[in-house]
Amino acid sequence: DQQVKQNSPSLSVQEGRISILNCDYTNSMFDYFLWYKKYPAEGPTFLISISSIKDKNEDGRFTVFLNKSAKHLSLHIVPSQPGDSAVYFCAAVISGSARQLTFGSGTQLTVLP
Amino acid sequence: DTEVTQTPKHLVMGMTNKKSLKCEQHMGHRAMYWYKQKAKKPPELMFVYSYEKLSINESVPSRFSPECPNSSLLNLHLHALQPEDSALYLCASSQGASWSGANVLTFGAGSRLTVL
Numbered sequence: 001d002q003q004v005k006q007n008s009p010s011l012s013v014q015e016g017r018i019s020i021l022n023c024d025y026t027n028s029m030f031d032y033f034l035w036y037k038k039y040p041a042e043g044p045t046f047l048i049s050i051s052s053i054k055d056k057n058e059d060g061r062f063t064v065f066l067n068k069s070a071k072h073l074s075l076h077i078v079p080s081q082p083g084d085s086a087v088y089f090c091a092a093v094i095s096g097s098a099r100q101l102t103f104g105s106g107t108q109l110t111v112l113p
Numbered sequence: 114d115t116e117v118t119q120t121p122k123h124l125v126m127g128m129t130n131k132k133s134l135k136c137e138q139h140m141g142h143r144a145m146y147w148y149k150q151k152a153k154k155p156p157e158l159m160f161v162y163s164y165e166k167l168s169i170n171e172s173v174p175s176r177f178s179p180e181c182p183n184s185s186l187l188n189l190h191l192h193a194l195q196p197e198d199s200a201l202y203l204c205a206s207s208q209g210a211s212w213s214g215a216n217v218l219t220f221g222a223g224s225r226l227t228v229l
Binding site: 004009034036041042043044045046049089096097100101103104105106 | 117119122146153154155156158161203205207211217218219220221222223
């Protein structure tokens with residue numbers, strides 16, 4: 001049973017527009033959430049995170065929103081750039097856990113020039 | 114140095130072969146991990162080493178044998194693998210093995226394994 005789900009395997013967006021990537025989770029024990037970006041032939045790289053005590057975290061063009069009641073988070077990229085084209089993984093973790101991250105299945109974002 | 118280096122990038126092996134995947138980091142991280150990723154699937158945790166001791170084995174078959182010779186190196190020894198073991202094997206490291214907000218995983222680029 002997947003505890004972290006990304007229901008959209010792919011998303012295409014025009015350059016300059018907003019990209020919204022969604023993630024749902026089922027385990028209410030998760031209290032920290034992260035987004036990783038993965039280019040082909042590279043390992044995942046950390047992008048942005050949010051603690052469950054917040055509902056928004058912003059870092060430049062990237063903003064993550066957390067809705068705990070809906071067990072839903074989203075990553076907004078504004079404005080989208082062709083270099084943002086990659087697979088984006090949502091991940092969740094329980095603080096103090098030694099098992100680290102539970103990943104979603106990823107969303108392939110393609111930003112069209 | 115902020116990288117995790119994995120070798121080889123690609124490996125093709127037969128079911129009777131013995132091979133090893135290697136991982137190295139020089140960030141002073143004390144936790145190291147092996148993940149397995151199949152196509153269009155999320156990375157799945159296999160092993161966690163904390164301070165050079167195996168702390169988590171996620172019920173991985175014994176044909177995969179991890180080894181942590183020192184705090185900078187992590188190996189994955191492979192023997193008698195099956196074709197379904199073909200996947201991308203990712204190594205990662207973090208400052209410690211217990212999660213905290215600053216304890217972000219740094220991944221290597223992965224080793225693409227094909228078992229014939």
